[in-house]
Amino acid sequence: MMQRISNVRWMQLALVALIALAALLYAANMLFGTLNQDEGWYLYAALSSHQGQMPYRDFFFTQGPVLPVVYGWLVPLWSSFGVAGGRVLTAILGMIGGVLVTLLAMCAVARERRFTAALLAFAFIAANVYHSYFTVIPKTYALAAVLLLAGYLALVASARAGRVWLAVLAGLLLATAAGTRLSLGALLAVTGFWLLAQQKLLPMRWFWFGIGGAAGLALVYGPALVLAPEQWRFANSFHVGREGGGLLFIAGSIARCIRGYLPLWLFGVAVAVWQIWLSRDADMTGETKSAPRWPQLWLLSFAAVFAVHLLSPYPYDDYQVPVMPLLAAVVAVAAARMVALEKHGALVCVVATAALLAAVSSPINQDWFMIRQDRFWVVKRAPSDLAKLQQTGKWIRENSPADKPLLTQDTYLAVEAQRRVPAGFEMGPFGYFPALDDATAARLHVLNHAGLLRALRESDASMAAFSGYGLAIGAPSMKELSREDQQELWQTLAEQYDRIRVVPDFGQGATTLTIWSRRIAPPPLASNL
Numbered sequence: 001m002m003q004r005i006s007n008v009r010w011m012q013l014a015l016v017a018l019i020a021l022a023a024l025l026y027a028a029n030m031l032f033g034t035l036n037q038d039e040g041w042y043l044y045a046a047l048s049s050h051q052g053q054m055p056y057r058d059f060f061f062t063q064g065p066v067l068p069v070v071y072g073w074l075v076p077l078w079s080s081f082g083v084a085g086g087r088v089l090t091a092i093l094g095m096i097g098g099v100l101v102t103l104l105a106m107c108a109v110a111r112e113r114r115f116t117a118a119l120l121a122f123a124f125i126a127a128n129v130y131h132s133y134f135t136v137i138p139k140t141y142a143l144a145a146v147l148l149l150a151g152y153l154a155l156v157a158s159a160r161a162g163r164v165w166l167a168v169l170a171g172l173l174l175a176t177a178a179g180t181r182l183s184l185g186a187l188l189a190v191t192g193f194w195l196l197a198q199q200k201l202l203p204m205r206w207f208w209f210g211i212g213g214a215a216g217l218a219l220v221y222g223p224a225l226v227l228a229p230e231q232w233r234f235a236n237s238f239h240v241g242r243e244g245g246g247l248l249f250i251a252g253s254i255a256r257c258i259r260g261y262l263p264l265w266l267f268g269v270a271v272a273v274w275q276i277w278l279s280r281d282a283d284m285t286g287e288t289k290s291a292p293r294w295p296q297l298w299l300l301s302f303a304a305v306f307a308v309h310l311l312s313p314y315p316y317d318d319y320q321v322p323v324m325p326l327l328a329a330v331v332a333v334a335a336a337r338m339v340a341l342e343k344h345g346a347l348v349c350v351v352a353t354a355a356l357l358a359a360v361s362s363p364i365n366q367d368w369f370m371i372r373q374d375r376f377w378v379v380k381r382a383p384s385d386l387a388k389l390q391q392t393g394k395w396i397r398e399n400s401p402a403d404k405p406l407l408t409q410d411t412y413l414a415v416e417a418q419r420r421v422p423a424g425f426e427m428g429p430f431g432y433f434p435a436l437d438d439a440t441a442a443r444l445h446v447l448n449h450a451g452l453l454r455a456l457r458e459s460d461a462s463m464a465a466f467s468g469y470g471l472a473i474g475a476p477s478m479k480e481l482s483r484e485d486q487q488e489l490w491q492t493l494a495e496q497y498d499r500i501r502v503v504p505d506f507g508q509g510a511t512t513l514t515i516w517s518r519r520i521a522p523p524p525l526a527s528n529l
Contacts, residue, residue, distance in 0.1 A: 010345030014119060014352045018127045021356060025132040026095060030087045032368035035385040035507045037469060039138045040412025041427050043086045046071030047079060047415070048426065055235075057228035059426045060445045062238040064179040066147075066220060067140050082416040083389060086138040093142035094135025098126030100149035101325040105332040107156045108294045113336045116344040120332035120351055123263070125325050127355040129362045130260030134321045140181045144322040147177035148187060152298065152326075155191070155209065159201075159292055164208045171212020179220030181322065182236055183312075186304040188213045194297045201292050234444050238430070241476025242314035250310055256317035260362075263354040264328055271334040295330045302326040314478075371510045385507060392465075392503055392513065393417040400463040407461035407516075409470040410507060422459045424451060429473035434485070446475075449485070456492045462518050464497050468511025 045061050049072030055061040061068065071078075071089065078085030102118035109117045125131050135142035151173030158166030171188070178185040192213065195206035224232040258265045302323050309319040339347045359365070371379045383391070393416030396406060406419035409428040414421045424431055424447040433441060434449040441448040447455065452471075456464075471489040474481050481489075497516035506513035 007342055007345035011115065011119065011348050014123075014345075014348040018119065018123050018352055018355065021352075021359060022095070022098060022122070022126040022132070025127065025129050025359060026091050026136060028368060029129070029133045029136040029364075030084070030091055031386065032381075032384045033087075033133050033136055033364075033386070034367050034381075035083075035389060035412060036137050036139070037410070037412065037428055037508050039083055039086065040410065040415050041430070042067055042138045042140070043071065043083065043415045044411045044421070044426055046075060046086075048072075050075040050079075054223070054227070056224045056231040058445070060231070060235060060424070060431050062235050062427065062430060063140055064182055064220065064236075065224060066176055066179040067143055070143060071138070082393060082418070083138070083412050084386060086415070087136055087386075090138045090142045091136045093146050094132065095126065097135060097142060097145040097149060097325060098122060100146060100153065101125050101329055104149055104153055104156075104298070104325070105329040105336075107153070108329070108333045109336050112341060113344070116339075116348060117332045117336040119348045120267075120335055121325070121328045123348075123351045123355040124261070124267075124328035124332065125264075127352070127359065128261060128264070129359040129364050131321060131324060133364050134318050139318075141318070141321040144177050144180040144184060145325055147173050147180060148184060148322060149325055151177065151187075152294075152301075155205075156294060158205060158208075164204070167205045167208035168212035168215075171209040171214070172216040173212075175213045175216025176220060177322070178217065183308050183319070184305060184322065186308050187301050188217075190301045190304045191297065194300060198292055231444055238476055239312055239314070242312075243477040243479060250315055253310065253315045253317045257320050260317065261324055261327075262358050263351060264324070264331060266354070267335060267351065268327065268331040271331055271338065274338060275334065295333050298326040299330045302330070371505055379505070381505075381510075388503070388506060389413065389416050392506070392515075395501075396463060396465065396515070404460060404462045407455070407459050407464035408466060410465060410467050410513070412507070413465055413513075422455050422461065424455065429469055429478070430475055432473070432475055434474045434481070452489065453492050456489065457496055464493060464516040464518070465513060466493070466516075467506055467513045468509060469507075 041061075042063075045055060045059070045068040048059055049055070049068040053059060055065045055068050071086070074089060078089045081088070101121045105117040105121035106114040135145065151170045154166045154173060155170035158164065158170060170191075174184070174187050174191065178188060192206055192210055195202055195209055199206065221232070305323045306320055309315050312319070335347060335351075336344070367381075368384070369381050371381050373379070389412065393413060396413070396417040396419065400406065400417075400419070402418075404419070405422050406414045406417055407422060407425070408414055409425060409432075411421060411426065411428050424441075424445060426445075431446045432448075432452055433444075433446050434452075436444070436446065436448040438448060438450060441451050471493070472481055472486055473479070474485075493516065497518050499514050500517045501515040503513040503515070505511075
């Protein structure tokens with residue numbers, strides 16, 4: 001009895017420690033997390049959506065339309081706080097995802113093991129500094145994870161409650177996740193085929209899930225396909241044109257993903273080894289033969305999306321963030337089933353310790369306070385990236401007319417300064433396609449070489465701001481422009497603007513930001529937003 005009480009107390013202590021660690025990581029990443037160019041593009045798209053504009057039809061956007069719509073609905077809550085407001089909203093979604101993964105893990109174990117499965121899943125995801133960072137900065141990951149986790153929870157509830165409308169809801173939610181990140185469409189296919197294979201246990205669930213998925217895709221993508229089909233196809237094929245990947249990059253992407261989620265991968269391998277080699281004859285499912293094996297579905301879904309991301313021309317490791325909770329639920333469930341109940345306190349404490357060690361040793365923590373090392377000396381990040389962005393945005397806001405755009409490819413600076421950008425600049429360097437002809441560029445709401453030169457000469461922006469990412473990268477390959485092309489662009493800017501301020505170590509990559517003031521009043525040029 002005393003051992004049982006001690007076991008419970010250890011688990012309670014682990015719960016408090018994990019919640020405290022997760023809260024600390026989310027707060028630290030909100031305040032000190034390094035800036036990412038994507039933050040500006042997504043938040044600016046949301047501001048545009050709030051103003052009644054539509055992705056693809058009215059402006060270039062390289063992801064599904066759900067995030068601009070959802071964040072656009074919530075603009076009154078976050079926009080006055082700039083990028084920090086967008087981070088708070090994203091962090092809330094990230095923390096909701098941390099709660100949902102615990103509920104998902106609890107669905108697949110016996111009652112007495114649910115608390116353990118929940119704590120393990122929470123430790124793998126919410127108490128992970130890498131996952132925390134990428135579900136704090138305004139990307140699609142936090143929202144996509146919430147939608148897909150909610151979809152799988154609805155599917156489990158449909159099976160248990162016998163309500164087909166919950167299967168329809170599950171399809172809707174997974175379709176909406178695919179409308180946030182197109183690659184998550186693989187979830188619909190895998191889940192649909194798995195439900196079809198489970199026809200005896202889950203009669204007709206595949207049909208109702210398919211109805212929900214089809215309806216969701218129609219709602220999400222239908223308007224764009226009807227009103228702007230060419231623009232939609234162009235935007236959603238953007239990442240196919242990236243260059244510079246290859247087998248070494250894929251290997252590096254996998255390695256970085258393992259490092260980012262090291263406790264999860266370590267325990268995942270340990271569980272797999274135990275079940276495959278050390279316990280071949282044991283039934284580790286914890287379920288009766290008549291119950292659906294939900295972890296099997298989650299693992300297949302995770303593997304499908306993981307593979308889709310690796311097949312992209314330039315597979316960043318953070319692409320995997322939205323589906324890592326599925327792997328966490330699988331590993332948490334397996335570990336909770338295979339360890340005797342009286343050892344659950346020790347298991348949870350070991351995982352919590354691993355989460356803490358991984359968090360404090362992550363290179364992300366170093367990036368909070370350090371830019372780089374100059375020989376023997378550390379170049380400190382003081383103030384933080386976010387604070388420097390806020391200071392620079394405030395200065396621009398105080399020294400430029402509110403009714404004039406900011407000429408910049410660093411869109412998060414425009415969001416922070418509460419200024420619009422000229423048409424074609426919404427996605428920064430991602431919106432510059434130098435090889436396109438004029439007519440095509442105009443239809444697709446992007447800039448070609450002539451269009452960018454024209455914007456630099458004729459924009460009615462009273463102020464311009466360009467970091468090391470500005471006037472240096474061309475889409476879709478995202479390679480550096482030739483020295484001649486860069487020189488031409490900078491010379492054109494200098495013909496119209498005077499450089500008035502330099503901000504060192506600014507934003508993503510800690511490059512130099514130069515701020516320019518217009519010398520000559522130009523003819524009016526239409527601006528977006």
